[in-house]
Amino acid sequence: MDEQYWSPDHPVLGVLRARRSRQDRTGSRGDQHKVGLAIQGGGMRGILSGAMLTALEDMGFRFSFDAVYGSSSGALNGAYFFGGDSWRHLPIYWDDLTTRRFIDFRRVLSGNVVDLAYAFDTVVDRLRPLDYDAVLGSSVPLHVAMTLVDELRTLTVSAFTSKDDLRSALRASAWLPVAVRGTTEFHGKRVIDGAILTVHPYRLALADGCTHILSLSTRAHRSTRIVPALTQLVTSWHLDRLRAGLGSAHARSVRDYRQDHLRLAAASRSSPNAPHILDIAPLPWMTRIRPLELSPGRLILAARAAYELMVCAVEQGDATALRSGDFRAIPRFTRVEGASVHGR
Secondary structure, eight states, X not given: OOOOOXXXXXXXXXXXXXXXXXXXXXXXXXXXXOEEEEXXXXXXXXXXXXXXXXXXXXTTOTTOOSEEEEOTHHHHHHHHHHHOOHHHHTTIIIIISSSTTTBOGGGGGGTOSBOHHIIXXXXXXXXXXXXXXXXXXXXXXXXXXXXXXXXXXXXXXOOOOSHHHHHHHHHHHTOOBTXXXXXXXXXTEEEEEGGGTOSSTHHHHHHTTOSEEEEEOOSOTTOSOXXXXXHHHHHHHHHHXXXXXXXXXXXXXHHHHHHHHHHHHHHHHOOOXXXXXXXXXXXXXXXXXXXXXXXXXXXXXXHHHHHHHHHIIIIISSSHHHHHTOOOOOOOOOOOTTTTOOOO
């Protein structure tokens, strides 16, 4: 029998199911709860939280949240979630980003292994247009996290003044150190990836007063290997070059996240007191994805598994059907005009 990774009658699931049944909306809720959706990114690992969001939309939960929190690819996934039709945009990961236009390790000496200009100018703006107006016009705030380099703290932005302001915030949040050279700017301040000092955005939801939090994690459930030691050393060295003390601050945030990982797992099995947190994370036997994953096949397999995981958590209550293979998800195929422009 499979180990229990979450409670089938978890308070977060109870509130979400009730809201779906009532078909209520922000401003006319049938309860007094504040339900947050916290979306972890992690570069190409965002395929996992993106697929989970697709499952939530398909199951009728798109309007069930009072606030959305994310950083890096998690924030971008959240922005697409506002516009709906998530399956149309999920193939960004395996169709548009597994190309040397986006990730090219031959550029390591220039410090730009990842090309964010291609990601936003070509993919987000042209190939898979993001509905910025859906985010800007929503009564549900999207909280985008970024790291203030000089202040050594996390900045969360939700009041966007324009499409360009939102786009700038999403781009800043995805500014991945080591893979992208230097820093970028947001409102005149030097910023980088929001996960550097706040590894998981569930902390942002807690700080914002959410009573119930659905956490979408992209790191494996109960994994003890958060960041390899050599990777941590290289990252810390690089961050300290940007600002003295930033590397050690990041190392502390990673150590804190190891405890968060355990806390999320425990809260998902039993949550008798508010705030209630349910964390849905890849299970131990599922396909692992690297932050700079280049295999379309692995990304598709991971997306299927993450979609199945979310459906089982919400509708079936345990992971038995996943382990046995009795439940499977089949990716959709959709026609996208201009899809031949992939820059391969």
